Structures are given as C-alpha cells and as structure tokens.
Amino acid sequence: MRIEAFGEPMDVFPCPQCGKMYRHKRSLVRHVKLECNQEPKFSCPETGCDYRAHQKVSLRRHVLVKHSEEPLSPFVQNL
Ligand SMILES: [Zn+2]
Ligand SMILES: [Zn+2]
Numbered sequence: 001m002r003i004e005a006f007g008e009p010m011d012v013f014p015c016p017q018c019g020k021m022y023r024h025k026r027s028l029v030r031h032v033k034l035e036c037n038q039e040p041k042f043s044c045p046e047t048g049c050d051y052r053a054h055q056k057v058s059l060r061r062h063v064l065v066k067h068s069e070e071p072l073s074p075f076v077q078n079l
C-alpha cells in the first residue's frame with residue numbers, strides 16, 4: 001500500500017487486523033505474530049500496578065523506571 005507522508009509517497013505495510021502501518025514487512029510480520037490481538041504476556045510484579053507488556057524488555061524497562069529504588073546512575077550515590 002502506498003501513502004503520502006511528509007510530502008513523499010511511501011510504501012507501507014498495514015496490519016490487516018488493526019490497521020497499524022509499518023515501513024517494513026518484517027515489522028508487520030513481527031507485529032501480527034507477537035502483538036496484534038495478543039494478550040500481553042508479561043505483567044508487572046508490583047502490587048497495584050497493572051502495567052503489562054508484550055516484550056520482556058519493555059517490562060524490565062518499566063520496572064527499572066517506575067519501581068526501582070536504585071539511583072539510575074552509580075555516580076550519584078553517596079556523594
Ligand atoms: Zn495489528
Ligand atoms: Zn509496574
């Protein structure tokens with residue numbers, strides 16, 4: 001499928017199920033296989049947090065950013 005983006009025609013691959021568009025066919029294939037209409041597999045272990053993610057790395061990042069009590073950088077520790 002061809003759309004106009006930033007004034008230029010561009011080939012995109014739309015998801016047949018949800019309409020999300022991808023620049024690369026492999027991204028669409030990954031989306032359909034892993035994300036589209038799939039329940040997120042990974043849920044946050046923190047009580048009261050209902051964050052869920054399709055990918056483990058997303059959950060890891062969420063936990064680090066939202067629930068980590070460690071300072072983000074070791075250099076800011078106990079100065
Ligand atoms: Zn989709
Ligand atoms: Zn969480």
